[in-house]
Amino acid sequence: MNVQERLESLSPTDIGVDGPTAADMAKVFRSVRRDPLTFLSRVTRQYGDTVAFPVPGSPAVLFNDPQDVRQILQTSARNWSKQTVQYAALARVTGPGLLASAEPNWIEHRRLAAPAFHHHRLAAVGEQVRDAARDCFGETLGPRSDGDIVDFSDLMHRVALDAVGRALFSTDLSSRTDDLLDATSAAAELIVRVGRSVVPSAQWTPTRTNLRLRRTRRTMGSICADLISARRARSSDGQHGDDLLGLLLDGGLSDQEITDELITMVIAGHETVAAALSWTLMLLAEHPQMQQELRSELTGHHNPSMLTGRDQLPWTHAVIDETLRLYPPAWALSRRSRGEEVVGGSITLPAGTLAIISPWILHRRRSDWPDAETFRPERFLGTTPPRQGYIPFGQGPRLCIGREFAIGEMVVVLAELLRDHRISLPDGWRRPAHQTRVAVHPSGGMPLRVDPIRSA
Template sequence: MTEPALPPGPRLPVLVQSMGLLRFRHRFIPHLRRRYGDTFTVRVIPHGRPLVLFTRPEHTKEIFAADPEVFHAGKGNAILGPIMGEHSLLLQDGSDHKRARKLLMPAFNGHALHGYEAVVSELARAEVARWQPGVEFRSLDRMNALTLEVILRVVFGVTDESRLAALRPRVRTIVNVSPALLAGAAWPWLLRFRPWRTQVTNRIELDRLIYAEIADRRAAPDLRSRTDVLSRLLLVGADGGEGEGDRLSDAELRDQLVTLLLAGHETTATALSWALYELGRDPVLRQRARDGGDAYLEAVMKESLRLHPVIAMVVRTLMQPATVGGYALPAGATVGPSILLNHADPTHHPDPEAFRPERFLGASPPTNTWIPFGGGVRRCIGAGFSLMEGVAVLREVLAAYDVETTQADEPKVRNITSVPRHGARITVRPLPEG
């Protein structure tokens, strides 16, 4: 028997609940679980629409395995539409999403990832060589710069320095866009004012650069021998390629490239900065990371994503009434597992406040209890790329330096992500010879 009402939740004003969720989530969401239990409802702007958060893995499984025609993920990401574009994988649902994912998959399979790793390692080595031993710095800033370079060279495939110089400032502006600036799409009158007008101008110029790169790449005589993501996507559906004749248009390519930029830049950079922060706090852990090879470094990345989630939740919007966790929920409600609470559950992650990469060696945590990349048919297509990139970067850092954390840190909400409040400050010193 399903219950007739939404799960319980606070009766605070909608604006207060929204602020709690968006700005103070690391305290607000755990408070709601203590107050209301494993499943609860938050009312958010606009119009006080219900957001139902679940924390039990069996409920997470229900949501990830549900009919994607009913449980729409694209609606939950709609705020990013003005930047990502209508063809973005994150904004599509149903057959459109299925088609786009099929066309993108060849650029992210195991063979492709192996081809990207050498370039990532080379870029990481060059970044690390610029660090000054003994000088404190914000690892988040350096990881953001590095992952941006990875996106431009490995995903966009740009190697010409003049084009890189033109793209970098445009991309940084897009990456740093705030939800307030995105409001220009809902209230066009805001575009008369400088912050919103500047954002539109930047997007137009970025699009011009991206479309020029796509056009040049289509005509490149060495297209088939190139290994970057854009070149691989251009070959999908071509003679001898994958995709059975279906191909991505220039507009689709643009939207997917910007999506990969936004989804794969700050998230990986943040996970890496937290990993360096945790490694810098424990010399025993650092030595294990050096001695344990790539498997241990991947476990470090996974534990960083567990203990310090970059995204707080995975959401779906119900296109018709549905039952989840025994609750009969109305069409229009948004539902999803809380990543914050799933990752902090001591039932599935003993001693959850401790940084223990060993959780991911041998037997991993139970299914649907570690969900930084979502799950089901909507699991992040770049998950493998992110972990490969993280391993390659940590390998280069630890091969060159010993890392020491200089200041305690805590999460801070930045737009829709959570980052180290103080930038995960560290110092490095050369390893002793021999």
């Protein structure tokens, strides 16, 4: 039976919610796999904020009403688990780390890791992030001729990876950058491939995808094992430090559990920030006056740090917030109901229902966001910026543990880059298409023109 015949044979559970038929899905199957965000946008326009998809057994439903999203992710979060294909695919690389874990022990791991992201820790690691940015920019951007074209997607990956290594592991990963970038890029591709498989293969079968997954996991596991052994070797008093690696070592976790969390942070911690910075620079290149306003604010502030808040840098934070609205790195979240659930006061869902939530679609809901497709940072200025239906880092108890770290890192990196460089659009500019992997990346990179700003 081919894919189209399999789809057309489905007999989904009827929950009284509209959505495409199995025949509809069969017709667009390939395009959905290639570009799921465009498909989700289209079905939301066609069927409304709640869309049911034809799957066998328990229903699969897209929720795009902010109140329904809040119920699933926050107020009724205990009734929903991460036992979904999306997170199972991620766990094939990361293991049951904080991001992918559906197990009860995730909360204990979160408590162990949390001090690495506290305010006092962010103040201490800001200089490490700044050093990572300076080293990467110094090596890649200077000295340069006016008008050189740079792939800022690649550059931001290198900056973000170096920042994760220095800030969370107190380790310069520059000597392993190429290995890690190759491994994380392969991991992102394979996670998506496994997650979108119609009939995923068992992990033990020697398929090409499974073999590549094992090689990728071995590469990242080997690097993490080196980090763990090196830290143990230099910790003579039994205390391993207050960064993430040290906290995990002192927390009594097994080496395998520590490795799972380190791989999670390497992938999630640099993929999301790199993607967000790439889109930010594109939007600033498209809006040079906004870029100049941001540059003036950053250079007018003495040494912006990871703790420089929106009251001190309102425009900078508004630009970041608006970028994360238009290009949220985590483009889809999923949950599975543990028991029967009533969502929105009227939709009764059986146990095992798959809830799909897309921040990308939610952030473009026109009733909440006037002129939703337009880059307008000013919507986040003022005493009460809009937060209804705004979840770039998730919501509820599984809210991203690195949220403040990520935003602070973006502030520091932007300050280091834009102080000495002007970013603009190259001749013949066309916006890159979005590419849905672990995060939403620009397809084919982000080639932008860079010019040094010379002192008068």
